[in-house]
Amino acid sequence: MGSDLVAGRHEPNDREAIDRHAGRRLAHEGVGERLARITRVEDCAALFSLQTYSLEVREPTFTLVPDVVGLQEPVARATLLSATLAVGLVTESQSLSVPLGAVISQSPAAGQSVLEGSEVALEISTGPVLVPNVVSTEESQARAAVLAAELTVGAVRYVEDLVVAEGLVVSQSPVAGAAVLDGEPVALAISLGVPKVAVPDLIGLPLSFGEDSLVATNLFSGAVSSEYRFDVPAGLIVSTTPAPGTIVPIESTVDLVISLGPRVIAVPDVSGLSELEAGDLIVAASLSPVLVGEGSAT
Incomplete structure (x- = not known):
């Protein structure tokens, strides 16, 4: 019974x-x-x-579901209980707009009429992920920091930079501190260091032309020296240091050697001198004595 x-x-x-x-x-x-x-x-x-x-027939009692969206979870729970309702399934989701710990959505929705004691499911925000700052860090460190923040490494490009040392991160996108969702890609630009150029081939050019070519290549003329060359006309460039084709950072200096042309030497008069005396005089004149016949030397 x-x-x-x-x-x-x-x-x-x-x-x-x-x-x-x-x-x-x-x-x-x-x-x-x-x-x-x-x-x-x-x-x-x-x-x-x-x-x-x-x-005895008892009338069922209904109540209106309160609006708890945007409230922090403890406040939302208290609000539901005060409306003679129960907290149902609680799930968590990321949100770029709803603060950490606040209610993103509810079911049933606010304003619906339900029986007292009914359950209201809540979706709670875990907040966004903040992008870490990886600028000026080594590429390997930057990759590790991005992954540790539960993000992914996006496109990686390598760029020349006058300021940031080779191998360091020049820039990132999104920027540090940006609010994103899990798995968002972070693009990186890695420095290749100062831009580099090849030393142009200046051999055989006049000095003024060679210097203009260096300036056009973002290089500077360094020390200029000269030497006698019988095979290169005077005033033309004989050699460069570094050599043509060498890859160097921009704004590097290139030393130049200019030809003085063939060296002209006056042959001394050794007539009437002994072989030994004549040889010494010829050597002193930067010449090499050659014996062409007995009793004579030139």
């Missing part, structure tokens, strides 16, 4: 129907139907077959 029975006489009429199998009574009120939960009665011994009984 159930405890929901109330003793008393009750004369059934055609406005009521008792579904004993399902344990429900439908009370026809003219404007609608109400459902009431009752306790099913087992009467195996037929003890109540000659008795009448009445059932």
Whole structure:
């Protein structure tokens, strides 16, 4: 026997129907139907077959779901409980706009009419991910920092830079401190160091032309020296240091050697001198004595 029975006489009429199998009574009120939960009665011994009984029908109580979106989770929970509702499934999601710990969404939505004690599911924000600052760090360190922030390394390009040393990060995108979601790619630009150029081939050019060529290549003329060259006309460039084709940083200096042309030497007069005296005089004149006949030397 159930405890929901109330003793008393009750004369059934055609406005009521008792579904004993399902344990429900439908009370026809003219404007609608109400459902009431009752306790099913087992009467195996037929003890109540000659008795009448009445059932108490209780009106279900509804309440409006409050708006808890944007509230911090503890406040949202308290708000639901004060509205005689229960907190249902709670999930977490990232959000760029909803602060950490606040409610992103709720179900049922605010303003819906539900039975008291119904559950309201909440979606709580875990906030965004802040992009770490990796500028001026080594490429390997930058990659590790990006991955540690649960982001991914995006496009990586290598650029020449006059300021940032080779191998360091010149720039990143998104910038440091930007709010993004998990897995967002971070693009990196890595320095190749100062721009480099090849030393132009200046051999055989006049000095002024050679210097102009260096300036056009973002190089500077360094020390200029000269030497006698019988195979290069005077005033033309004989050689450069570094050599033509060498890759150097821009604004490097290139030393030049200019030809003085063939060296002209006056041959000394050794007539009447002994072989030894003549040889010494010829050597002193930067010449090489050659014996062409007995008693004579040139």
